[in-house]
Amino acid sequence: MRIFTAALATETNTFSPICIDRRDFEASLYAPPGKHPATPTLCTAPITVGRKVTAEMGWTLIEGTAAWADPAGLVNRLAYEGLRDEILDQLRAALPVDAVVLGLHGAMVADGYLDPEGDFLSRIREIVGPEVLVCAELDPHSHLTEKRVAAADFFVVFKEFPHTDFVDRAEDLWRIAVDTLEGRVKPEMAVFDCRMIDVFPTSKEPMRSFVDKLMAIEASDAEVLSLSVIHGFMAGDVPELGTKTIAVTNGQPDKAARLARELGLELYSKRGTFRVAEINEKEAVSRAMAASSRPVVIADMWDNPGGGTAGDATVVLAELMARGATNVAIGTIWDPIAVQICAAAGEGAEIPLRFGAKSAPGTGNPIDAIVQVVRVVPDAAMRFGESFAEFGPAAHIRFNGIDVILNTVRVQSYDPSLFTAMGIDPTTKDILVIKSTNHFYAAFSKIASDILYCSAGTPYPNNPATNPYRRARKDIWPMIENAHGTEAA
Template structure:
């Protein structure tokens, strides 16, 4: 067997002012054929898992380019077309192939392309023809369009949020692909549109039990090859935004359609109950200061670079400074210019510095102060499960009793190693402020005495009922109270 694999992925917040060009991919991950590292970068797990599978089977794996950019705004048209065509040319050169196995995200939007993944998959289908297997792993914070479903044989989606299972799901993707190529199964994909926009953290109920139910059905029903939920990505203003369920069965499309619908309506019945409760910055700081043990983690949940924001908001920091809080560490604030200044000053220097809140309204005010440059770290990295997340040149500064990590590459706060990389022991701090909606939970919950979810400022469109959408359909909850008519029934 000859299998082609590649990855092209990012998540587009169409409201974000930060545009994505080719350099953004190169700063996060750009790996030409054969140069992908042994560890995956979230959406590139099909490549690293595929190496092992094909090695064990004695098959030929032809690797194309792997490209991942940290989430931001609109993708530059030339950047998307260039990366797309680079991979398509590699596929064309590899023909004939028996299958194409991809790593995608599913929430890209590019200048001139409202559905880049649909465009990409359709072009691949044109090259390989109707009978060659085409499958992909997706992030659940994506948009499942009709064009994508028409082009692919099946999708497998991360089940967990935080996404701790991207390698496990890549293994599922390859298991189904191998069984298909060896004639044991004929995957049939069924999709149900839940007609809702919501957020589904699996670290709490009711989504925890729902995901466990999916896993149980997969394990006990021989007809079911895979079950997935597309959560949707509320910061993507696209026509087919919304939650959808996927059932991949062994040649049982009618059963799959009924199962996808039943699971989708179960989610719809619980709409509005999945999200963790949150508070504003004043309440979060008050509770953290009053805690009897630490560290208390304040998640600045909407200034999350993983959702496409800048990660440079200072709202929580300003509240901490106003309250005279000490023994606090903040990780991170994105400010490449401030990092450059700190690196030029050198470790131990005391300098006047203005940093933060440069990207957009609703992110607070730039902070001015006499800071001590405690440490500078070129090419800093942190862990994210089996992956490594680079955050570029970074600086650890100290201001009025608060330790702050400044980064030059936008990335959310996945893991406490972001602090240790800059010489800060997070377990010894009274308060930790991080920028992440929920991906932080798996790692930070292990050291936190308490976790507070904080909605501070307005860096992110976090209310789908009032977000200024231009393209999103109107017959979807919560824009429409009951688009399925279940209450009338």
Template sequence: MAAKRIFTAAMATETNTFSPIVIDRRAFVESFYAAPGAHPDTATLCTAPIPVGRRFCAAEGWELIEGSAAWADPAGLVSGPAHVGLRDEILDQLRAALPVDAVVLGLHGAMVAQGCDDPEGDLLARVREIVGPDVLVCAELDPHSHLTAKRVAAADFFVVFKEFPHTDFVDRAEDLWRIVVDTLHERVRPVMSTYDCRMIDIFPTSRQPMRGFVDRMMQIEAEDARVLSLSAIHGFMAGDVPEMGTKMIAVTDGDAALGAELAERLGQELFANRGRHMMPVLTAEEAVAQAMAAEAFPVVIADIWDNPGGGTAGDATVVLKALMACGATGVAIGTIWDPIAVGLCTATGVGGVMPLRFGAKSAPDTGEPVDALVRVEALVPEAAMVFGESVVPFGPAARIALLDAEGRDTGIQVILNTVRAQSYDPSLFTAMGVEIAAQKILVLKSTNHFYAAFAPIAAEILYCSAGKPYPNDPATNPYRFVRPDIWPRVADPFATGA
């Protein structure tokens, strides 16, 4: 068999269309950008197909032609120049690589740009136009994405992270490449079937019923050789686009009827459990009271709706204000996004004491700014944490201690950051010199990605709904483009006339 030539690249972010923070080219560079051939050996979430592809192609003796890899931490719309620039950069690299036997991409699936509500579909359609109908085109996706008809028409198949938190992005990239290898060896013929569940929900796999659902998908894949991959597209409720919602994907070995039956059966199972997937949540006052009454520590409070991983600024102060009002001590907050405050702390220097106003600058429903006397405890010019194999930057960053009017320590520490990032891992705190074992309460900005890393060290985890910086109620969110015939906007979207 002649050696194959495969092109790979990545273009990814998650767009909260309600967020006021525009993503430009600089935002991609700050979060993650690798020129062709410069991707590190470790995988970075949506760019995992590139380093994983190196291993698979080396084992086969195939040539892997690497294009650009770009990831921006979630925010609002991607600027038109940033979108078109990254897209055309990858397309030009593909043209220069021709002829190729396959195109393997790392995408997120929830990008929305100025003037384009489906950048991934646009990219895939242009890739298909360049390579023609007979070249294999596939991609790995994040489940918090929009499975548009344009994408399905352009690609041969998708493989999607199964876990939320997304601990399996390398495993799913390996699944993607196994199917690529088997297809190019003519051992399988992937056929993709999809099913529209007509719903909007949140599906953490750290609890039932989604834990069991994912386990069943993996069991079917393991036991039925005709099934190459099963995936649930959760949807991304902060993306106000026409094709937003939950969908199922079944990739089979040439058996479209089996794929359609599986996708519908599993999709209907998701729909039957609608409203039962989301973790129970507390108000800020309830979460603080429960944490302060605890007898084992640390207690983790997850500020789930001020999650930079969902496109918010990450500067809400609602939980912090509630803790301050109750006189809580032994508290570490990670993080509050405030580049201006970090600059002021940097100018003051470690050990410096000053009055500081920080937080709640980005948007309504984020609380009120905090005015406090603070001491600068630590400054890190390039702070970063880990997420699985990935390195996630969040600096320059400062750790401050809140003081009372007499300059005494109140027992509350806050990490201020300049690069928005959700709270993935305890290394967020240790990178800034926080002694986790000495804390009673840790406050995180994350919906569920924190769970895998924090569950082993937390005495208790409390999910907190504090304000509404994120559009978190799909029944009442002020959508303009989301279709009306979708649960919970209607009770039964499958009913006649719904």
């Protein structure tokens, strides 16, 4: 067997002022054929898992380019078309192939392309023809369009949020692909439109039990190859916005359709109950300062670079300063210019510095302070599962009992190693402020005495009922109250 694999991924917040060009892919991950590292990034696990699987099978794996850019706004047209065509040319050169196994995100939007993944998959299908297996792993925070479903044989989606299972799901993807190629199964995929958009953290109920139910069905029914939920991505203003359920069965399309519908209606029946309780910055700081055990983690959840924001909001920091909080560490505030100023001053220098809140309205005001430059790291990185996420060049500054990490590469706060990489022991701090919606939970919950989800300012469009959509559909919850009528009762 000859299998072609590649990855092309980013997540587009269409409201973000920060646009993506090819340099952003090259800064995050650009790996030409055979150059992908041994450890996967979030959307490239099909490549590293594929190496292992094909080696065990004695098959030939032809690797195409892997490209990932950290989430932001609109993708430059030339950047998307250039990377797309690079991979398509590699696929043409690899022909004939028996399968194409891809790593995608699913929430990319490019200039001139509201559905880049649909465009990409359709072109792949045109190249390989109708008989060749085409499948992909997706991030649940994506848009599942009819065009993508028509072009692929099946999708497998991360089940967990935080996304701790992207390698496990890549293994599922390859297991189904191998069984298909060896004639043991015939995947039949069905999709159900839940007619809703919500946030589904699997670290709490009711989504925890729902995901456990999906895995229990897969384990108990041999004819069910995979069950998935596309959460949707509310910051993507696209026509097919919304939550979808996917069922993949062995040669049973009616069963797949029934399962997808039943599970989708179950999700819909629980609409509005999934999101964590959110508090504003004043309550978050009050509760953190009054806590009897430490450290307390304040998640500045909507200033999340993993959702395409800049990560430079200062609303929580300003509240901490106004309240006289000390023994606090902030990780991070994105400000490449401030990092350059700190690097020029050098470690140990005391300088006047203005930083933060430069990207957009709703992020607070820039902070002016006399700061000490504690540490400058040219290539700072934190752990994310088995891999690493870069956030440097970076600077650690200190003033009035507050430590702040300034970063150049936008990335959300995945792991406490964010702080240790800059010389800060997070376990000795009273309060930690991080920028992440929920990906932080798996690692930070191990050291936190309490976690406070803070909605501060307006850096992110987090209310679908009021977001200023121009293209997204308006016939789903919460834009309307009952999108399914009596069917969901």
